Amino acid sequence: MSNDAKVLKAEPASHGAGRPWYGNWRDYVVYIGFVAIFIVFAVLLQDRGFLSANNLLNILRQTAIVAIMAMAMSFVLSAGEIDLSVGAIAGLTSVVAGMMLMQYGLFAGVVSGLALGLLVGAVNGGLTAYLNIPSFLVTLGMMGIARGVGMWVSGTSPVPIIDDTFIFAFGSGNVGPVPVLVIWVAALGTLAHLALRKTPFGRKVMSAGGNAVAARYSGVNVKKIKFQVLLLTGMAAAIAGMLYAGRLQSGRFQLGEGDELSVIAAVVLGGTSLFGGRGTVIGSIMGALLIGVINNGLILAGLEYSQQLIARGALIILAVAIGRGR
Template sequence: MNGLTMKRNYKEMFKTPEMLTLIGFFVLCIIFSVVSEEFLSLTNVSNIIRQVSINGILAVGMTFVILTGGIDLSVGSVMALTGTIMAGMMINVGLPPFAAVLVGIILGAVIGYINGAFTAYARIPAIIVTLAMMEIARGAALLYTGGYPLSGLPASYSFIGQGYLFGVIPMPAVIMIIVFVVAYIILNHLPLGRYIYAIGGNEEAVRLSGIKVKRIKASVYLISGITAGIAGAIMSSRLSSGQPMAGEGYELDAIAAVVLGGTSIAGGRGHIFGTLLGALLLGVLSNGLNLLGVSPYVQRVLKGAIIIGAIYYSSIRQKD
């Protein structure tokens, strides 16, 4: 009987979204390493890690939002705005990199809280609020820069996006790991995490239990704004400039990473480790297709199909 139970448990384990994403990640790595000699080169692996790091950090904030049943379409634009503000603070105001990054992250937090306030307190649907903020933040970035990149950043600033820890580990990966660890602690070991899951599962029950639901819902958008600010620092450092058009479409990449990692789009179910796997799979897929010369238009079609498939699978599991 115990053997049958263990066998059933193993079968169920291999059906989980996280395990399917992990298997998909390894399958893609094998395929691309066979069809492209460049895939496993140190330069290419470093490029994958840096790109995954930006999307992974954005996806962390998106995980918090989606777990409550919300959505944040503004993260790509907020990343661009905070990146240009950081660049402007260093170039035009003369702030040291650390202070400029802090200003950008605080700005991201403020924008995130505005999203959360309109969503939680004014009860405007999150998709409407964040869609509007996507346009506002992008327009503000273009206004601030005049539509042109801000260049001439201090050489020391490049360490965030281009440097290596101990000469081996890319700094964006280090930052991403720290962000994921902090997110794991919040979601799995702090009351806030339990409330976030509970709100996604049954918001009315949580409200009736006396928990301040509106405050918690606003806080997850604030967290999403903070992660967008961190991603903005990495992106502007990596490009050595503040790019007002950076991050276009990144909100979809973040959403895709979250749903591929098994987080239910309806909220209440998911794991931050799954989000990391989703970001890794998307990063490898995008890089491998680029190496094979696949048209970016085709890649967008594939990405959209992947999102629909992941959401459909999630909805089926939700009914089980």
């Protein structure tokens, strides 16, 4: 029997198999919640422009960057790990890419941003997979390091970005009526969904997170899988950082601050288990969209930032509670 066949055999059975959809409602909670909350805000905030085309496009733009990081986090959580450094990596990348862009041009700026994500992801993955340090602790430490390096190299000052091509391609452009950020989400989301659902790599990720011992006996290199998924989040966070920089036309170490909480909440709300072995990219995108709608509605309703933080924290607790029931 081939290794891929063994992985398929070892993969945990799908939850809810053979049961009607209403028998496993938690699988659909993100869609139910999105529709319900959208309707509530549409009714309560119709006089404040919630349903206007500009506001709906703003929700998509605000959601897109978190959604990109959530796609990669789907792989990490499915493999039984976690990455708390994504927001800080995004901020550091925006600074480094902006500085390189200003000094050496577009190509150097983009390559340096991607290389930084690759490097930080490799450090996170290596320490977790090969030195057996819990990913929670590794990425918590990396969050502080990335934030501190970003402050240090930028002198806590914004790095201006004036390259029109970079600004268009990374966040501020539109192709017809469609924001470039939405195109990024659609392209990367399609690739991530196919990778998780239709490839041997995706099956190995699920197997490693569902039962690492069984996966090893089935021929899966669990350490390599855990290294690769953390490498993936490093790259996704770097792309997110450049999208932040292009959208805001500056690199700032503060960009992405707190995003790790929104990303994890989006992924768990979307149907990925916080404890490994189960994941969905489409659900994670929907979870990010749900959080974007909530944030936008709370702003239009006039809530202060502190109150928005309370709502976000409550949402994370709800996400974990639902995740335990899956």
